[in-house]
Amino acid sequence: MIVHCGDYYADAQEIRARLGIPVLAVKGNCDGCFDFEACSLLETECGDILITHGHMEDVGFSMQKLYYKALESGCIGAFFGHTHRSVFVETGGVYLLNPGSLSQPRDGSGGTFALVTTSEAGLQAKIYYYEDFMLPAAGVGSTGGGADAPDNSAADNSAAGGTASAPETPASPAASPVAPAVRKPKQKPKVKGGHLRSLINYSDRF
Structure with a gap:
């Protein structure tokens, strides 16, 4: 399944029609x-x-409203x-995840997305740089499937699976710094294309 967090809702309809996946x-x-x-569960x-x-939770300023909305929704x-x-x-x-943007990133990353795995044991997520993820497919070396997600908060995210560890005491999301996923300079050619990316308008999705 692909989860599309907006904008440009029509992109999701196009992907669904072309790829035939949920x-x-x-x-x-x-x-x-x-x-x-305007949300889904x-x-x-x-x-x-x-x-x-x-946007209605003012995530551009703080994740606090989003945090409490998730709690109130029993999520x-x-x-x-x-x-x-x-x-x-x-x-x-509470897990808070923004995959970034593939087509219009605002963090200098060149585009990011996230892969999420859920099970009865819990949730695991990892943020990938699109270019690193696509390099093996383009025949340009091997990166093992992408770069590790940047450390965006005081929470301990394990590099092995990107799973965030719970702090000993609940922290306020407003106090959690949201550092940009700044891409480190690399001597690798920029990878373009990809079937899924060709369907993208200006969406944030993973």
Whole structure:
């Protein structure tokens, strides 16, 4: 399944039509959506996950509103977009994940997305740089499937699976710094193309 956190809801419909795989999508501010209830719940083995674009929760300033909305909805976490900057943190028992943007990143990364795995044991997520992920397919060396997700908070994200470890005491999401996923300079040619990316307009998705 692909989860599309907006904007440009029509992109999700196009991907669903071309690839024939499930796509869960929400609308964002660029879709003219300003409804506080414009969100979806993704049911998983480890609990429900709130899917929202994030503009109505003011995620550009703080993740605090999103954090409490997830709690009030009885969710173990929330996936969101809007900022075009990747972040994965766990705070107060709630996972907050923004995959960043593939087409218009605002963190100097060249485009990011996230892969998420859920099971009864919990949730695992890892943020990937698109170019690193596509290098093996382009025949340019091997990176093992992409770069490790940047450390975006005080939470301890394991490099092995990108799983955020719970702090000993619940922390306020407003106090969790959201550092940009700045891409380190590399002497590798820029990879372009890719079937999925060719379908993208200006979305944040993973």
